[in-house]
Amino acid sequence: MIALRGVGRSFDGGRTWAVRGLDLTVARGELVALIGLSGSGKTTTLKMINRLVPPTEGRIEVGGRDTAEVDPVRLRRGIGYVLQRIGLFPHWTVGDNVGTVPRLLGWPEERVRARVDELLALVGLDPPTFRDRSATDLSGGQAQRVGVARALAAEPPVLLLDEPFGALDPVTRDQLQEATRALHVRLGLTTVLVTHDMAEALRLADRIAVLHEGRIVRTGAPRALLDDPGHPLVARLLEAPRHQAALLHDLEAR
Amino acid sequence: MSGVWAAQWRLLPIALEGHLRVTLIPLLLGVLCSVPLGVLATRRPRVKTRVLAVVSGVQTIPGLALLALMVPVIVAMNQLLGLHLPALGPLPVIVALTLYSMLPIVRNTVAGIDGVDPALVEAARGLGMRDVQVLRQVQLPLALPVIVAGIRTATVWTVGMATLATPVGQTSLGNYIFAGLQTRTWQAVIFGCAAAACLALVLDGLVGLAERAARLRSPRRGAVAVGGLLAIAALGLLGPALRGGSGQPVVRIGAKPFTEQYVLSAALASDLQAKGFATKRLDSLGSTVAFDALVAGEIDLYVDYSGTLWTTILKRQDVRPSGAVLDLLRERLRTEHGVVLLGALGFENAYALALPQARADALGVRSIADLAPHAPDLVLGSDYEFFQRPEWDALRTAYGLRFRATRTMDASFLFDAVRTRQADVITAYTSDGRIAADHLAVLDDPKQVLPPYDAVLLLSKDAASDPRLVAALRPWVGAVSVQTMREANRRVDAEGQTPEAAGRWLRRTALGSGESD
Numbered sequence: 001m002i003a004l005r006g007v008g009r010s011f012d013g014g015r016t017w018a019v020r021g022l023d024l025t026v027a028r029g030e031l032v033a034l035i036g037l038s039g040s041g042k043t044t045t046l047k048m049i050n051r052l053v054p055p056t057e058g059r060i061e062v063g064g065r066d067t068a069e070v071d072p073v074r075l076r077r078g079i080g081y082v083l084q085r086i087g088l089f090p091h092w093t094v095g096d097n098v099g100t101v102p103r104l105l106g107w108p109e110e111r112v113r114a115r116v117d118e119l120l121a122l123v124g125l126d127p128p129t130f131r132d133r134s135a136t137d138l139s140g141g142q143a144q145r146v147g148v149a150r151a152l153a154a155e156p157p158v159l160l161l162d163e164p165f166g167a168l169d170p171v172t173r174d175q176l177q178e179a180t181r182a183l184h185v186r187l188g189l190t191t192v193l194v195t196h197d198m199a200e201a202l203r204l205a206d207r208i209a210v211l212h213e214g215r216i217v218r219t220g221a222p223r224a225l226l227d228d229p230g231h232p233l234v235a236r237l238l239e240a241p242r243h244q245a246a247l248l249h250d251l252e253a254r
Numbered sequence: 255m256s257g258v259w260a261a262q263w264r265l266l267p268i269a270l271e272g273h274l275r276v277t278l279i280p281l282l283l284g285v286l287c288s289v290p291l292g293v294l295a296t297r298r299p300r301v302k303t304r305v306l307a308v309v310s311g312v313q314t315i316p317g318l319a320l321l322a323l324m325v326p327v328i329v330a331m332n333q334l335l336g337l338h339l340p341a342l343g344p345l346p347v348i349v350a351l352t353l354y355s356m357l358p359i360v361r362n363t364v365a366g367i368d369g370v371d372p373a374l375v376e377a378a379r380g381l382g383m384r385d386v387q388v389l390r391q392v393q394l395p396l397a398l399p400v401i402v403a404g405i406r407t408a409t410v411w412t413v414g415m416a417t418l419a420t421p422v423g424q425t426s427l428g429n430y431i432f433a434g435l436q437t438r439t440w441q442a443v444i445f446g447c448a449a450a451a452c453l454a455l456v457l458d459g460l461v462g463l464a465e466r467a468a469r470l471r472s473p474r475r476g477a478v479a480v481g482g483l484l485a486i487a488a489l490g491l492l493g494p495a496l497r498g499g500s501g502q503p504v505v506r507i508g509a510k511p512f513t514e515q516y517v518l519s520a521a522l523a524s525d526l527q528a529k530g531f532a533t534k535r536l537d538s539l540g541s542t543v544a545f546d547a548l549v550a551g552e553i554d555l556y557v558d559y560s561g562t563l564w565t566t567i568l569k570r571q572d573v574r575p576s577g578a579v580l581d582l583l584r585e586r587l588r589t590e591h592g593v594v595l596l597g598a599l600g601f602e603n604a605y606a607l608a609l610p611q612a613r614a615d616a617l618g619v620r621s622i623a624d625l626a627p628h629a630p631d632l633v634l635g636s637d638y639e640f641f642q643r644p645e646w647d648a649l650r651t652a653y654g655l656r657f658r659a660t661r662t663m664d665a666s667f668l669f670d671a672v673r674t675r676q677a678d679v680i681t682a683y684t685s686d687g688r689i690a691a692d693h694l695a696v697l698d699d700p701k702q703v704l705p706p707y708d709a710v711l712l713l714s715k716d717a718a719s720d721p722r723l724v725a726a727l728r729p730w731v732g733a734v735s736v737q738t739m740r741e742a743n744r745r746v747d748a749e750g751q752t753p754e755a756a757g758r759w760l761r762r763t764a765l766g767s768g769e770s771d
Contacts, residue, residue: 052380077382087377091395091469100381150381 001190002026007058018044019214031191033201036211042194050079080151084163088135095131101154119149141172161193199241262445272425274490276347284355292363309357320350342423342552355408362404366397402465413454421540432538504532508556511538520757529726554717561705576706594718596711597731601739604707607697608682614695621698626653635677637665652703687744733764
C-alpha cells in the first residue's frame with residue numbers, strides 16, 4: 001500500500017541529510033510504527049508520505065502510484081493525518097472540524113452532517129453533545145478523538161499518526177491507544193505511527209521500524225525485536241519500558 | 255456666547271461631510287491595498303522587508319508636511335503627464351491619508367497571519383487544503399481580530415489626520431481648529447476637536463462591532479455595524495450629490511490661515527454674493543499653497559502681500575519702494591505665472607518689530623537702530639515663517655541685531671507672549687488690531703530694510719478674463735485703509751466677533767455700501 005524506495009531528504013541542498021536511503025513497505029491493513037530518538041528523521045519520513053515535505057531523492061508510492069505524479073492536495077485528501085499538537089481549528093465547532101475534508105471534497109451538506117455524527121460516535125464522542133461545541137471547549141483526550149475523527153472523515157484508506165498521544169495524560173493515552181488500534185482493525189486501514197515510546201510501538205504495531213540518524217537500523221515484528229534487538233539503540237529503547245515494569249513489579253512485591 | 259456655539263453647529267454639516275469624505279475613502283482604499291499587501295508580505299520575506307520599510311517611511315513624514323507636499327507633487331504630475339488632476343481639495347488628502355493608513359493595517363495583517371499557530375497551518379495543509387483555502391478558511395479568520403485592530407488604529411489616526419486637510423483646501427473638521435486658533439475662538443477649536451473625537455469613537459466602535467459580528471456570526475450585530483457604516487458613508491459620499499450643483503459658476507476665494515485673511519475673504523464673499531455671484535471660501539490655505547492654487551486655477555482669487563510675493567515668488571532680496579515693487583510684481587506675475595494683480599487694497603500689513611510702549615519708553619527705543627544695543631538682553635518672539643525669511647537676515651545684517659534668544663510660536667500667541675514677558679520684542683503685522691489694543695510701540699525701520707507689504711488682490715487667469723467679476727472687484731482697489739483693516743481685525747481678535755460679521759462691517763466701511771445684510 002505504501003512503499004518508500006531509496007528516499008532521502010536534505011534541508012540544506014545536500015550538505016546534510018535528515019533521512020537518507022530509506023526503504024520501507026507497508027502492506028495493506030498493516031500498522032507500522034516508526035520509532036527513534038528526537039531528530040532521528042521519523043516525522044520527516046511521515047510528512048514525506050503525504051508530501052508536506054517533498055523528498056529530495058527516491059520515490060514514494062501510495063496505493064501503487066508515485067506520489068510525485070499526483071496533485072499533492074488530492075493525495076492528502078485521501079490520507080488521514082493526525083498531529084501531536086492536534087491542530088483543531090479553534091474558530092470552528094467540533095462538527096466543522098470533523099467535516100473539513102468532506103467539505104473540501106464538495107460533499108452535499110446533508111451527507112457531511114451524517115458523516116460527522118457517524119465519526120463522532122466512532123471515536124466515542126456523543127454526537128448531540130459534541131457536534132456544536134466549540135473546538136476550544138474540549139479536554140486533551142476529547143480533542144485528539146476529534147482529531148482522529150477529522151482524519152478519518154473522508155474514509156481514507158491510509159492513516160498517518162504523528163506522535164498522536166504524546167501530549168496526553170497516561171490514562172487518556174491508554175484509552176486512546178486502545179481505541180485507535182480497534183479503529184485500525186475495524187476500518188481495515190493502512191497506518192503509519194510515529195512515536196518515541198517503545199511500549200506504545202510494541203502494543204500497537206504489527207511491525208516496527210527503528211530510525212537512527214536518518215536511517216532505518218532495524219525492522220521487525222514486536223516479538224522479533226523483543227527476542228533479538230539486533231542494534232544497540234533498539235536494546236536501549238527496549239530498556240526503558242522494561243526498567244519501568246521492573247520498578248513497578250518490585251514496588252508491588254514489597 | 256451661545257451665539258458662538260450656534261455658529262459652530264451651523265457649520266457642522268458641511269465640515270462633517272467633507273471630513274467623512276477624506277476619512278472613509280482613504281480608509282477603504284487603505285484596507286483594499288494593505289490587506290493583500292500584508293498577505294503577500296507573509297509569503298515573500300523579501301517583499302515583507304521592503305513593504306514594511308516603505309509604509310513605515312511614509313509614517314515618519316509629519317502629517318501636515320505630507321499633505322502640503324501632495325499639492326506640488328500633483329501639480330508636477332499634471333505638468334509631466336499632461337493630466338488635469340485637481341491639486342487642491344480632496345485628492346491630495348485622499349492620496350496622503352491612504353498612504354498614512356497603510357502602516358497599521360499592513361503591519362497587523364502580517365503580525366496576525368504570522369501569529370497563527372503553525373500547527374493549524376500544518377493541519378490544514380495536511381488535510382488537503384490548497385494555499386488559498388488555508389488562507390481563507392484558517393489564516394485570515396484567525397488573524398481577523400489582529401487585522402481589525404490595525405484597521406481601527408488606522409481609523410482613529412485618519413480621522414485625526416483629516417483635520418489637516420483644511421490647509422490644502424479640503425473642508426474638514428480642521429476648519430474649526432485652524433480658523434479657531436487664528437481668530438482665538440477657543441469654542442471653535444474645542445468644537446472641532448470634540449467632533450473629530452466623537453467621529454473617531456463612532457467609526458472605531460462600528461468597525462469593532464463588525465469584527466465581533468463576523469467572529470461570533472451574529473447577524474444582529476452585523477446589521478447594526480454595516481447599517482451604521484453605510485449610513486455614515488452615505489452622509490459623506492452622497493451628500494454633495496444629493497444637494498446637487500446649482501449650475502452657476504462658483505467664485506472660489508482663498509485665504510491664508512490668519513484673522514485678516516478670513517475677514518477679507520468673508521468681506522469679498524459677501525460683496526460678490528450681493529452682486530449676484532455664487533462663492534465658495536477655501537480658508538486656511540498654507541502660504542505658498544494659496545499662490546500655487548491660484549496659478550493652477552484651483553481658486554479664483556485671494557489677497558496676498560507685495561513683500562511676500564517679492565521674496566517668495568520673485569525670490570528678490572533687495573528692497574524697493576512700494577510703487578516699484580507693485581509695478582514689477584504686476585508684470586512678472588502676469589508673464590511668468592499667468593496671475594493678474596488687480597490692485598492694492600490700500601493698506602499695508604508689514605512685518606514690524608514691536609514691544610510694549612512702556613518698555614520702549616524706559617529703554618528710550620523708537621527705531622530698530624535704537625534697539626540694536628539692547629538686543630543682547632532681549633528675547634525676540636516670532637511666527638513660524640519669519641526666521642526662515644530673507645527679511646530676517648537682512649534685518650540682522652543691516653542693524654547688527656543679536657538677540658539673547660529667539661522663540662518661534664503660533665502668530666496668535668505672540669501678543670500673549672509679550673504680555674507675559676515670555677518675549678520682550680515680537681514681530682507684529684502693522685494691520686493687527688491688537689497693536690493699539692495692547693499698547694505696543696511699532697519700531698521704525700530707518701534703513702528701510704523691511705520690504706513694503708501692500709495687500710494686493712490676485713486673480714487667476716480665468717477669473718481675470720471674466721469682465722463681470724473684474725468689475726465687481728474693482729471697487730476694492732484702494733478702498734481699505736490700515737485703520738479700517740486694523741479695526742476689523744480687532745473686532746475678531748479682541749471682541750470675539752466672527753470673521754463673517756467683521757467682514758460685513760469691513761465691506762460696509764470700505765465700500766460704503768449702505769445696505770444692511
